[in-house]
Amino acid sequence: xxxxxxxxxxxxxxxxxxxxxxxxxxxxxxxxxxxxxxxxxxxxxxxxxxxxxxxxxxxxxxxxxxxxxxxxxxxxxxxxxxxxxxxxxxxxxxxxxxxxxxxxxxxxxxxxxxxxxxxxxxxxxxxxxxxxxxxxxxxxxxxxxxxxxxxxxxxxxxxxxxxxxxxxxxxxxxxxxxxxxxxxxxxxxxxxxxxxxxxxxxxxxxxxxxxxxxxxxxxxxxxxx
Amino acid sequence: xxxxxxxxxxxxxxxxxxxxxxxxxxxxxxxxxxxxxxxxxxxxxxxxxxxxxxxxxxxxxxxxxxxxxxxxxxxxxxxxxxxxxxxxxxxxxxxxxxxxxxxxxxxxxxxxxxxxxxxxxxxxxxxxxxxxxxxxxxxxxxxxxxxxxxxxxxxxxxxxxxxxxxxxxxxxxxxxxx
Numbered sequence: 407x408x409x410x411x412x413x414x415x416x417x418x419x420x421x422x423x424x425x426x427x428x429x430x431x432x433x434x435x436x437x438x439x440x441x442x443x444x445x446x447x448x449x450x451x452x453x454x455x456x457x458x459x460x461x462x463x464x465x466x467x468x469x470x471x472x473x474x475x476x477x478x479x480x481x482x483x484x485x486x487x488x489x490x491x492x493x494x495x496x497x498x499x500x501x502x503x504x505x506x507x508x509x510x511x512x513x514x515x516x517x518x519x520x521x522x523x524x525x526x527x528x529x530x531x532x533x534x535x536x537x538x539x540x541x542x543x544x545x546x547x548x549x550x551x552x553x554x555x556x557x558x559x560x561x562x563x564x565x566x567x568x569x570x571x572x573x574x575x576x577x578x579x580x581x582x583x584x585x586x587x588x589x590x591x592x593x594x595x596x597x598x599x600x601x602x603x604x605x606x607x608x609x610x611x612x613x614x615x616x617x618x619x620x621x622x623x624x625x626x627x628x629x630x631x
Numbered sequence: 632x633x634x635x636x637x638x639x640x641x642x643x644x645x646x647x648x649x650x651x652x653x654x655x656x657x658x659x660x661x662x663x664x665x666x667x668x669x670x671x672x673x674x675x676x677x678x679x680x681x682x683x684x685x686x687x688x689x690x691x692x693x694x695x696x697x698x699x700x701x702x703x704x705x706x707x708x709x710x711x712x713x714x715x716x717x718x719x720x721x722x723x724x725x726x727x728x729x730x731x732x733x734x735x736x737x738x739x740x741x742x743x744x745x746x747x748x749x750x751x752x753x754x755x756x757x758x759x760x761x762x763x764x765x766x767x768x769x770x771x772x773x774x775x776x777x778x779x780x781x782x783x784x785x786x787x788x789x790x791x792x793x794x795x796x797x798x799x800x801x802x803x804x805x806x807x808x809x
Contacts, residue, residue, distance in 0.1 A: 417728070420722045420726050428725060444728065445728045446746060447754075447766070447801060449670075449671045450750035451754065451771050458666050458680075460662045460663060463662055464659060464662070470684070472651065
């Protein structure tokens with residue numbers, strides 16, 4: 407059978423073929439090429455459609471996703487009010503700061519340092535933390551994951567930071583959640599150099615070399631024992 | 632000593648400063664482009680729209696970032712689209728005209744604006760009007776072969792022949808253009 411007709415048969419009536427048959431037929435190089443070309447043609451044809459009305463889209467987005475009034479009932483948990491600008495993460499960071507005994511002093515020193523000569527340091531800090539931000543770019547096709555991580559040029563150094571701080575950063579960067587089997591572990595303080603270009607397993611391996619730390623990874627969750 | 636904790640506090644504040652105005656600016660500047668990409672991948676207006684809205688929503692949820700680049704937004708769209716179709720079966724992929732495996736999108740470096748333009752150009756310039764109509768009915772309106780045959784009052788075989796010709800011309804011309 408002509409390969410074009412075969413592809414047309416397949417896309418016209420995929421239900422007539424078993425999953426295995428489909429894979430087998432499309433394993434042929436030329437058939438696959440024609441099929442992919444057909445997918446691309448579909449994209450190209452649909453691509454010429456009128457451009458969306460961006461202003462109207464913005465209004466729709468604002469109503470549905472920003473204020474939570476839009477009856478987007480399928481995703482109730484995702485409604486976020488912009489007015490609550492203090493995100494949960496910032497709040498937890500604030501708690502860490504609040505709890506640490508010397509935090510007030512640290513902030514004092516920090517402000518002073520900022521005002522004198524360390525303004526550049528603050529800028530660097532923003533750059534340091536940036537690799538943690540793109541959590542919106544979910545997705546983990548191998549190549550994409552590699553591309554999406556914005557080249558963590560320099561490892562992030564944690565000095566005398568709590569394990570909780572470090573784990574939060576790791577969780578954010580690798581997009582995994584963190585659980586604690588007990589609260590003691592959270593308060594452990596350590597010096598740690600996070601090289602975010604390494605795979606997660608390796609980073610965890612490094613942390614596990616500390617005697618008192620035992621972290622396991624299962625189902626996208628890191629458990630600190 | 633506690634410098635990092637302090638720094639992260641400051642950064643937390645900076646990162647949370649992304650307000651509605653910032654989102655609006657990014658949204659209006661990049662929506663069209665992002666929607667085009669999602670559309671090229673998913674070929675479905677509603678899904679494409681949802682994906683782009685998701686990306687902006689996540690931006691707020693994550694506290695935002697003072698420097699969200701266009702490249703970052705486009706990657707986020709691509710990743711979310713590919714995630715959405717990741718677990719589809721071969722049959723579902725074929726029904727939606729998605730590549731058979733996600734890795735093909737990287738291997739084919741698709742979607743590629745240039746190839747897309749080239750294909751559109753070939754459809755507009757190299758196909759007979761009837762052949763073009765069949766292509767559009769099939770791909771834009773999603774009609775079945777039987778529906779196209781009824782719509783244009785031509786035989787089912789003729790529908791096949793038109794699509795066959797369209798695909799072989801597009802393939803040949805793309806190869807000629809390198």
